[in-house]
Amino acid sequence: MKAAVITFPGSNCDRDLAVALTQAGAQVTRVWHKDDALPQGTDLVAVPGGFSFGDYLRCGAIAAHSPIANAVRAHGAKGGYVLGICNGFQVLTELGLLPGALMRNSGLKFICREVALKVETSASPFTSAYQAGQVIRVPVAHHDGNYQIDAEGLAKLKDQDRIAFSYAPGINGSVQDIAGVLSENRRVLGMMPHPERAADAVHGGTDGAGLFASVMQDLVTV
Numbered sequence: 001m002k003a004a005v006i007t008f009p010g011s012n013c014d015r016d017l018a019v020a021l022t023q024a025g026a027q028v029t030r031v032w033h034k035d036d037a038l039p040q041g042t043d044l045v046a047v048p049g050g051f052s053f054g055d056y057l058r059c060g061a062i063a064a065h066s067p068i069a070n071a072v073r074a075h076g077a078k079g080g081y082v083l084g085i086c087n088g089f090q091v092l093t094e095l096g097l098l099p100g101a102l103m104r105n106s107g108l109k110f111i112c113r114e115v116a117l118k119v120e121t122s123a124s125p126f127t128s129a130y131q132a133g134q135v136i137r138v139p140v141a142h143h144d145g146n147y148q149i150d151a152e153g154l155a156k157l158k159d160q161d162r163i164a165f166s167y168a169p170g171i172n173g174s175v176q177d178i179a180g181v182l183s184e185n186r187r188v189l190g191m192m193p194h195p196e197r198a199a200d201a202v203h204g205g206t207d208g209a210g211l212f213a214s215v216m217q218d219l220v221t222v
C-alpha cells in the first residue's frame, strides 16, 4: 500500500499519521500542499489534522484550494482511497468528496479528550477490523466538529449505511452524534476523532490501530 500524507501550513498531525500508516505496513510519502500531483502509484491519500491556514476562512476552506487539491479530488473521484482525519475531514467536505459540513461545537469550546466512539458499520475498507456496534476509545481535539447535513443527505447516509462512527454519547452537537462518514463508494472516510493518536501502546490505547489495519487488508483483497 502506497500512502501519501499531505501537509498544509498549520497541519500538526501529519507526522503522527505517517507513523501510524508506516507501522500498519504502508509505504508513506509526505506531500507538500504546493505540489500539484500525487506520487506515482498512490493508493491512499491521507489528509491529516491540524489548523491548516490558521483555520481561516472556515476550517479546511483554504486548504481545499491548494495546488494539491485537484489531485486529491481526482484520486477520490476515480475510486482511490482517501482518509481525512479532523482538519482532514473538514478539508474533504470542502473538496466535495464528502457531504455535509463541520460547524462550531455546540458548546463553543475546543474539546480535547478521549471519547467513546461507536463503530456504526464494519462494511467499509476502513472499519472492517471492528465489529458493528463495538465501542472504541479514541481522542478528539477540535472546535469545529459539529457535523451537520440536511434531512435528505442524512436519510441517504443512513439508507446507504455510510455513517462510520458516532459519539457515544454525543459531545459536540453533531446531528445523530455522527463522528465519521463514508463516501458512496465507501473508499473515502472523514472522521473528527484521531485514530493515529490511539495506534500504539505508548499512546495509552490502541483502539485506533484497527482502522489502519483495515485499509491495509482491503488493498490486499482488491
Ligand SMILES: NC(=O)CC[C@H](N)C(=O)O
Pocket: 048, 049, 050, 051, 052, 055, 059, 085, 086, 087, 088, 141, 142, 143, 144, 145
Ligand atoms: N485537530 C484538528 O485537526 C483540529 C481541526 C480544526 N482545526 C478544529 O479545531 O476544528
